[in-house]
Amino acid sequence: MAKARALDKRRKSIRNIRKITRTMELIATARFKKAMDRASAATAYTNRITALVAELATAGLEVSHPLLVARNETKSAALLVLTGNRGLCGGYNSNVIRMALVRWKELQETVPSARLELSGKRGISAFKYRHIAAERTFTQFEDKVRFDEVDELAGGYLEDYITGRLDRLDVAYTKFDSIARQAAVVETLLPLGSLGGTDVTADTAKRVGPQYEFLPSAESILEEVVPTSFKVKLFKCFLDAAVSEQVARMVAMKAATENADKIIKHLTMTYNRARQSQITGEIMEVLGGVEALKG
Amino acid sequence: MADRFLSCIVVTPEATVRETPAQFVVLPLYDGEIGIAPGHSAMIGRLGYGEMRISQGGRTDRYYVDGGFVQVSGNIVSVLTNRAVPATQLNAQAAADQLEAARRRPAHSPELLAIRERQQLQARAQLRVAAKARS
Numbered sequence: 001m002a003k004a005r006a007l008d009k010r011r012k013s014i015r016n017i018r019k020i021t022r023t024m025e026l027i028a029t030a031r032f033k034k035a036m037d038r039a040s041a042a043t044a045y046t047n048r049i050t051a052l053v054a055e056l057a058t059a060g061l062e063v064s065h066p067l068l069v070a071r072n073e074t075k076s077a078a079l080l081v082l083t084g085n086r087g088l089c090g091g092y093n094s095n096v097i098r099m100a101l102v103r104w105k106e107l108q109e110t111v112p113s114a115r116l117e118l119s120g121k122r123g124i125s126a127f128k129y130r131h132i133a134a135e136r137t138f139t140q141f142e143d144k145v146r147f148d149e150v151d152e153l154a155g156g157y158l159e160d161y162i163t164g165r166l167d168r169l170d171v172a173y174t175k176f177d178s179i180a181r182q183a184a185v186v187e188t189l190l191p192l193g194s195l196g197g198t199d200v201t202a203d204t205a206k207r208v209g210p211q212y213e214f215l216p217s218a219e220s221i222l223e224e225v226v227p228t229s230f231k232v233k234l235f236k237c238f239l240d241a242a243v244s245e246q247v248a249r250m251v252a253m254k255a256a257t258e259n260a261d262k263i264i265k266h267l268t269m270t271y272n273r274a275r276q277s278q279i280t281g282e283i284m285e286v287l288g289g290v291e292a293l294k295g
Numbered sequence: 296m297a298d299r300f301l302s303c304i305v306v307t308p309e310a311t312v313r314e315t316p317a318q319f320v321v322l323p324l325y326d327g328e329i330g331i332a333p334g335h336s337a338m339i340g341r342l343g344y345g346e347m348r349i350s351q352g353g354r355t356d357r358y359y360v361d362g363g364f365v366q367v368s369g370n371i372v373s374v375l376t377n378r379a380v381p382a383t384q385l386n387a388q389a390a391a392d393q394l395e396a397a398r399r400r401p402a403h404s405p406e407l408l409a410i411r412e413r414q415q416l417q418a419r420a421q422l423r424v425a426a427k428a429r430s
Binding site for chain 1: 307341
């Protein structure tokens with residue numbers, strides 16, 4: 001009797017776990033949809049900015065800006081790592097942390113003063129465990145990243161870059177390619193390198209579009225477009241990270257639910273067998289008793 | 296029909312705030328306001344901080360826009376801005392605080408001065424728009 005009861009108990013507890021993982025999967029799905037909507041809204045903005053830069057380029061303007069030019073000597077660099085605040089999302093956090101650690105080692109060897117900034121509780125605890133001190137940590141960036149918050153952060157980096165306190169900014173995050181593909185990457189955001197849409201091919205140069213009038217001047221617009229495109233890029237990193245986290249959690253929880261199903265099935269079978277053999281045993285005992293009485 | 300209306304699209308990095316036909320749009324450019332009526336020539340402008348007004352059918356909607364760009368091409372007005380807040384929802388107190396904080400910032404280099412200047416302009420424009428919405 002004892003064995004069957006123990007099996008039943010285990011089965012019940014796994015059923016409870018399954019309920020939890022299933023709910024988490026559903027929550028992650030709902031959050032993923034919301035995050036995805038936000039990301040596509042940002043894409044609309046980015047596309048328009050890119051189109052604007054393309055117009056500037058077709059107008060024959062030389063696209064140059066201090067933010068686009070790499071400094072001869074990189075004296076100080078910053079690495080921003082975007083991880084989640086929560087676990088239970090498969091390899092999401094560990095992948096980003098692994099990439100970030102490699103880059104961090106590289107930066108420490110090549111750059112005289114490197115600073116580390118972490119977003120997300122998982123990243124903070126991972127670096128703490130390795131005794132790497134972070135300059136700043138953030139935990140306020142959840143799955144609903146607001147542009148205001150990122151704007152403030154980006155403004156700080158721009159200020160540091162312009163005043164010469166920062167020569168390079170790297171961001172480690174999970175890039176969202178599609179629902180089936182997300183990859184942890186480290187990207188250099190400052191200096192910007194190039195703005196999307198500046199490489200004018202022969203086609204676009206020949207294209208007959210409206211002749212734009214630039215107010216107050218094309219240079220002035222460029223002056224504003226470059227910082228904006230940096231801010232949007234950083235914002236996109238945050239959005240990508242948020243979407244990827246939800247996808248990773250969705251997948252991890254789906255797998256967990258399926259595993260729980262498998263275990264429940266297996267346990268039910270063992271439980272039934274144990275119960276059956278127990279009944280058989282009891283019948284044998286009764287029969288044995290009857291036989292004994294006969295004799 | 297197409298000649299009498301503009302199609303006005305206001306986009307921020309977070310969302311498309313407004314997508315509406317309009318008869319007249321007023322925008323705060325970097326160096327002064329601009330009015331855009333249907334049939335305006337193609338242009339790209341740098342926005343400043345201030346009030347955007349969208350007029351349609353005798354109704355005028357007021358927004359605070361926080362820098363960015365406007366692109367006009369063939370009766371389509373695309374406004375790209377960091378923030379577009381309906382004027383009635385502006386937080387005047389927060390703007391006043393920002394102005395105060397900006398005033399206290401150090402400005403001992405041209406770059407820092409420019410940053411301070413920008414924050415002050417931003418805060419003052421918000422206060423102006425908010426005051427106008429209340430009156």
